[in-house]
Amino acid sequence: DAMVIQNPRYQVTQFGKPVTLSCSQTLNHNVMYWYQQKSSQAPKLLFHYYDKDFNNEADTPDNFQSRRPNTSFCFLDIRSPGLGDAAMYLCATSRGGGPNTDTQYFGPGTRLTVL
């Protein structure tokens, strides 16, 4: 089945130790998104790629970076995780066909713990 895959599902890192989260998709969608979701809160968009064009949200900390080496893969790099970065990180994709019809499909998420 076509889907959005996130690895790992659970990630534990130490304060200040860089960590990379992975997202892959078999939907061949143009757009890939990274969201941060803290407990009992709505998802917060960090950034998205439309093909190779990177779009960063204004309030996304510099500590968060992203890479999209090809259509299928997108990575979230956290350069120096702090305790406040512990959250669920959600990857999503969409066709990019236009705002009227552009449904986002989500992966299962990676839960990040910072010790």
Add this chain to the structure above:
Amino acid sequence: KQEVTQIPAALSVPEGENLVLNCSFTDSAIYNLQWFRQDPGKGLTSLLLIQSSQREQTSGRLNASLDKSSGRSTLYIAASQPGDSATYLCALKGYQLIWGAGTKLIIKP
């Protein structure tokens, strides 16, 4: 600035009841509205998407309505089951997705 509110934050009902979840928004200039389900510690599953020009969408026991003039959408769940227990989030598509904080639904057997 678009604001999305979901009230109540939590809801507990006995199995078998019909129920309505609410989503209100401040700016009617939207492209579409989407309802998602999120199980504890899991990702998001899209349930229904209503285009701006539509009034409602149905999928199985779920019916979502959209009234832009009043800034309101509802998600109706018929004959609720314990497996419906989850957090339900609405999201409005303008330039970006603007999310509500969700309603945590518990269906008691």
